[in-house]
Amino acid sequence: MNDKRALRSRLLADRRRRAVGDGAADASRDAARRLARLLELPELPGDRTTPRAAPTGAAGAPDDAAPGAAPTVAAYASFGTEPDTFALLDALAARGTRVLLPVLLPDLDLDWARYEGRERLVSGDAGMVRPDGPTLGREAVLGCAAVVVPGLAVDERGVRLGRGGGSYDRVLERLAEQRRRGGRHVPVIVLLHEGEVLERVPAEPHDRPVDIAVTPSAVHRFPRPAEAEAEAPDVDAPADVQAPAAEAGPAGAAG
Ligand SMILES: Nc1nc2c(c(=O)[nH]1)N(C=O)[C@@H](CNc1ccc(C(=O)N[C@@H](CCC(=O)O)C(=O)O)cc1)CN2
Numbered sequence: 001m002n003d004k005r006a007l008r009s010r011l012l013a014d015r016r017r018r019a020v021g022d023g024a025a026d027a028s029r030d031a032a033r034r035l036a037r038l039l040e041l042p043e044l045p046g047d048r049t050t051p052r053a054a055p056t057g058a059a060g061a062p063d064d065a066a067p068g069a070a071p072t073v074a075a076y077a078s079f080g081t082e083p084d085t086f087a088l089l090d091a092l093a094a095r096g097t098r099v100l101l102p103v104l105l106p107d108l109d110l111d112w113a114r115y116e117g118r119e120r121l122v123s124g125d126a127g128m129v130r131p132d133g134p135t136l137g138r139e140a141v142l143g144c145a146a147v148v149v150p151g152l153a154v155d156e157r158g159v160r161l162g163r164g165g166g167s168y169d170r171v172l173e174r175l176a177e178q179r180r181r182g183g184r185h186v187p188v189i190v191l192l193h194e195g196e197v198l199e200r201v202p203a204e205p206h207d208r209p210v211d212i213a214v215t216p217s218a219v220h221r222f223p224r225p226a227e228a229e230a231e232a233p234d235v236d237a238p239a240d241v242q243a244p245a246a247e248a249g250p251a252g253a254a255g
């Protein structure tokens with residue numbers, strides 16, 4: 001917990017330094033490289049070759065109303081020193097992908113609303129923006145083809161460090177629960193600056209790993225042994241490993 005706090009402030013300070021030190025040209029070059037890698041990921045749906053091309057034989061606009069017609073991706077609207085996501089949001093929309101953005105709830109859990117262009121974003125809480133349209137419920141994320149999440153760092157296991165509200169911990173847990181019930185696996189992709197893929201990030205029992213991290217220079221994939229187990233349920237996996245109980249410390253020593 002305190003380990004996380006210390007690492008968070010170091011990473012945020014690095015981000016502020018980078019924003020000041022690097023010019024706008026560096027930032028936009030990095031953003032373009034990151035975006036190019038992202039848009040090539042097979043996990044992100046949409047037509048990569050001919051944006052907005054009408055299907056053969058179909059006249060007019062894509063059939064938005066047909067159930068399941070438009071693949072959906074949940075992402076976020078970047079702010080401050082986060083890797084910029086606006087070009088991603090517009091690129092996804094341009095290739096026919098429906099995009100959801102988070103709406104922060106009073107308990108710091110996340111609801112979702114559809115991204116319908118920058119001009120339809122309004123000020124939300126904590127310096128962020130949100131779509132002005134109706135919210136779709138916390139579970140809306142479960143139907144997405146992929147989820148793009150913010151983070152400050154990720155480690156070689158895919159363990160992600162966030163801002164500390166636990167918002168995305170809850171989203172990742174919701175997705176993991178769907179998977180445990182035999183539902184679809186929704187790949188989770190975190191966007192980072194260069195140097196934010198670390199050897200180790202402090203992990204707590206509630207942390208769920210992400211699948212992919214994208215930086216300007218690389219795509220990192222974090223394969224999960226559990227995925228193989230899910231296909232073959234008879235493997236000898238420990239069902240319910242208990243961590244050794246921590247010794248009650250001397251904190252409240254009897255006097
Ligand atoms: N772009 C983005 N959207 C997001 C998140 C995020 O990390 N980034 N979230 C991740 O969970 C959720 C919101 N959680 C948040 C938790 C804390 C702060 C925060 O530290 N706000 C500062 C103001 C920041 C600024 O203005 O630069 C503050 O309140 O002091 C923001 C969002 C959902 N949407």
Ligand SMILES: Nc1ncnc2c1ncn2[C@@H]1O[C@H](COP(=O)(O)OP(=O)(O)OP(=O)(O)O)[C@@H](O)[C@H]1O
Nearest residue numbers: 004160161162163164165166167168169170173206
């Ligand atoms: N599934 C959950 N349901 C409710 N609260 C949770 C859940 N997971 C984590 N939390 C709480 O959220 C708080 C922050 O957790 P943590 O420090 O791991 O945040 P983070 O992953 O860095 O942030 P975020 O998820 O907002 O990006 C902790 O107090 C934790 O107990």
